[in-house]
Amino acid sequence: MTEAREMLRVEKVSSGYGHVGVLEGVSIHVMHGEVVTLIGSNGAGKSTLLKTVAGVLSPTGGSVVFDGRDISGITPEKAVEAGLALVPEGRRLFGSMSVGENLELGAYARRRSRSFSSEFAEDLEIVHELFPVLGERVDQSAATLSGGEQQMLAIARALMSRPRLLLLDEPSLGLAPKVISEIFAILDRLRSRGVTILLVEQDASVALRHADRGYVLRTGRVELEGTASELLANDDVRMIYLGSWKKSVSGT
Amino acid sequence: MTGKDLLQFIVAGLSSGALYALLALGFTIVYASTGVINFAQGEFYMLGGMLGVLAFDSLGIPLVFAALLAILATTAVGVLFELLAIRPRKDGDPLALIIITVGGSILIQSLTRHAVGGEELATLPSFSPGPSIGIAGVTIVRQSLWIWGITAVAVVGLTLLYRRTRFGKAMRACSIDRDGARLVGIDTARVVTASFALAAALGAIAGVVISPTVPPVFYSGASIGLKGFAAAILGGLGNPVAAVAGGLTLGLLENIASGFISSTFKDGIALVVLLGVLFVRPQGLFGGRSREKV
Numbered sequence: 001m002t003e004a005r006e007m008l009r010v011e012k013v014s015s016g017y018g019h020v021g022v023l024e025g026v027s028i029h030v031m032h033g034e035v036v037t038l039i040g041s042n043g044a045g046k047s048t049l050l051k052t053v054a055g056v057l058s059p060t061g062g063s064v065v066f067d068g069r070d071i072s073g074i075t076p077e078k079a080v081e082a083g084l085a086l087v088p089e090g091r092r093l094f095g096s097m098s099v100g101e102n103l104e105l106g107a108y109a110r111r112r113s114r115s116f117s118s119e120f121a122e123d124l125e126i127v128h129e130l131f132p133v134l135g136e137r138v139d140q141s142a143a144t145l146s147g148g149e150q151q152m153l154a155i156a157r158a159l160m161s162r163p164r165l166l167l168l169d170e171p172s173l174g175l176a177p178k179v180i181s182e183i184f185a186i187l188d189r190l191r192s193r194g195v196t197i198l199l200v201e202q203d204a205s206v207a208l209r210h211a212d213r214g215y216v217l218r219t220g221r222v223e224l225e226g227t228a229s230e231l232l233a234n235d236d237v238r239m240i241y242l243g244s245w246k247k248s249v250s251g252t
Numbered sequence: 253m254t255g256k257d258l259l260q261f262i263v264a265g266l267s268s269g270a271l272y273a274l275l276a277l278g279f280t281i282v283y284a285s286t287g288v289i290n291f292a293q294g295e296f297y298m299l300g301g302m303l304g305v306l307a308f309d310s311l312g313i314p315l316v317f318a319a320l321l322a323i324l325a326t327t328a329v330g331v332l333f334e335l336l337a338i339r340p341r342k343d344g345d346p347l348a349l350i351i352i353t354v355g356g357s358i359l360i361q362s363l364t365r366h367a368v369g370g371e372e373l374a375t376l377p378s379f380s381p382g383p384s385i386g387i388a389g390v391t392i393v394r395q396s397l398w399i400w401g402i403t404a405v406a407v408v409g410l411t412l413l414y415r416r417t418r419f420g421k422a423m424r425a426c427s428i429d430r431d432g433a434r435l436v437g438i439d440t441a442r443v444v445t446a447s448f449a450l451a452a453a454l455g456a457i458a459g460v461v462i463s464p465t466v467p468p469v470f471y472s473g474a475s476i477g478l479k480g481f482a483a484a485i486l487g488g489l490g491n492p493v494a495a496v497a498g499g500l501t502l503g504l505l506e507n508i509a510s511g512f513i514s515s516t517f518k519d520g521i522a523l524v525v526l527l528g529v530l531f532v533r534p535q536g537l538f539g540g541r542s543r544e545k546v
Binding site: 054056075076077080081085086088092093094095096097101104105106108109110111157161 | 418421422424425428429431432433434435436437438439440
């Protein structure tokens with residue numbers, strides 16, 4: 001890490017849906033340029049945390065500080081303007097609109113920028129370079145893309161907002177293993193370009209192999225945190241989340 | 253009924269159908285952004301006609317400017333209605349919003365009656381005065397040409413807005429996936445306000461362009477609102493083209509049926525169509541399975 005600047009600090013955040021609390025005092029942080037992953041089983045609160053950071057949910061307690069600014073309870077549209085882009089679970093693409101229109105709307109939050117049109121052209125070029133398949137399908141409607149292509153479009157759409165922090169919710173969900181490795185290869189490229197990423201992923205081993213650090217969430221709390229290699233080597237993590245039963249049993 | 257009679261009914265059907273189309277567009281646009289049927293839509297039509305005649309007759313404003321003023325003022329009413337009555341209902345509960353639009357409709361009617369009185373106003377002069385045009389024995393009133401022309405311009409304008417402008421695309425995105433739209437930074441509340449503004453403008457356009465033929469009166473919004481609603485349902489609350497197709501179809505059905513049966517049933521046709529579509533094909537003629545609503 002060349003820059004040790006803090007990008008995101010989530011401090012003792014509680015959050016949930018309506019009266020149903022999911023997170024109970026979760027604290028995490030993400031440094032500039034880092035790829036941090038949240039792992040844990042279903043219902044542990046990974047997606048809830050991501051949604052709370054992105055403004056989709058409002059925290060009922062604690063604070064979310066992004067780049068030195070308290071953004072607790074921000075609206076999602078203001079969050080994108082602030083530089084946070086969420087690639088949501090289920091992608092939420094505009095299915096009957098074309099790939100090109102989806103990308104154009106990805107840049108919607110930046111429309112007031114003074115040099116918008118030149119930046120837009122630049123970003124479009126970067127996105128097409130990262131996802132050549134999208135360039136071939138500009139005029140096709142998003143709904144006609146394959147699952148993997150839709151996930152790529154969802155990531156590309158988020159990148160069009162020039163996020164300083166990219167939030168990814170289960171990018172591998174429902175995709176074939178080959179497609180998943182393609183998606184993660186792209187995440188590695190983003191990482192080498194210095195994009196800061198907070199990644200929620202069901203598949204802990206994939207996530208940890210592509211991240212710098214990770215947090216293990218369990219029933220709304222941070223149970224464990226560490227560098228990706230520490231977590232990969234941790235017996236509990238291996239046993240519960242990586243499914244390496246035998247090794248850890250024989251290790252104890 | 254001779255072929256000539258039939259043609260005459262078709263011409264009449266396409267005229268009233270164009271008006272229904274403008275109203276149906278209003279219903280469709282608001283439905284796309286809110287998921288709600290705006291039962292105050294007919295009042296925008298009434299206000300357009302009323303304000304046009306008042307501006308022309310009482311204020312002595314030239315016809316073109318009186319018409320534009322009426323449309324602008326009604327648009328402002330649409331925006332105010334959204335800001336004061338729709339937006340405060342934060343949860344967007346459709347049932348609550350529908351009841352609010354019914355209340356809004358009654359309120360606009362009563363206020364108009366208090367301000368202007370319960371009598372029919374005078375008609376506006378025809379936009380281009382002169383004798384009716386006869387083609388192949390069929391008579392076309394000059395104002396009908398204005399109705400068709402203005403409806404065509406409105407549809408082309410809306411299509412360009414939706415396909416070519418960034419805000420129009422944002423409106424479409426909002427109708428496809430509201431949460432997804434917010435995630436790319438679209439202020440969905442503004443989209444809702446804009447859709448009420450557009451719906452009010454379209455209603456007012458219909459009201460102004462018909463007022464040389466039909467004198468405006470405070471209660472005229474109710475029946476045309478019902479017909480616009482029926483047309484929108486017939487079209488399937490889909491895109492602008494479906495709304496226009498629904499409007500024209502309803503106008504034709506009404507006039508041809510009244511020609512074949514009796515004009516007494518004319519106003520009942522819209523209800524029959526409305527119920528028929530809801531029973532047999534709730535997605536409308538052109539609704540299909542598409543998720544996009546504008």
